Amino acid sequence: MRWNREVARTLQMREIRSRLAGQGLELAGGPPEEFLNLIRRDVEIWKRVVKEAKIKVTD
Incomplete structure (x- = not known):
């Protein structure tokens, strides 16, 4: 789980947290x-939303 550990470490950096928060991310x-x-x-x-709204995929 090295990937998870490194991402978690990066997300603890004040600058990173500030930049992400500035973009509206929690x-x-x-x-x-x-x-x-x-x-x-x-x-x-x-899936339910798409089905109930009858949304179709188009190219």
Whole structure:
């Protein structure tokens, strides 16, 4: 989990946190498995939104 450790270390840097906050981003840390679960939940939410709104993919 070196990648996770390095990202977490980088996100603790004051300058990085400030720049990201200036872009409206909210930082949250945690293990990769927690992030994967968040992504899976978001995918399910957006699948429902797309289906209910009858959004079609176009080229």
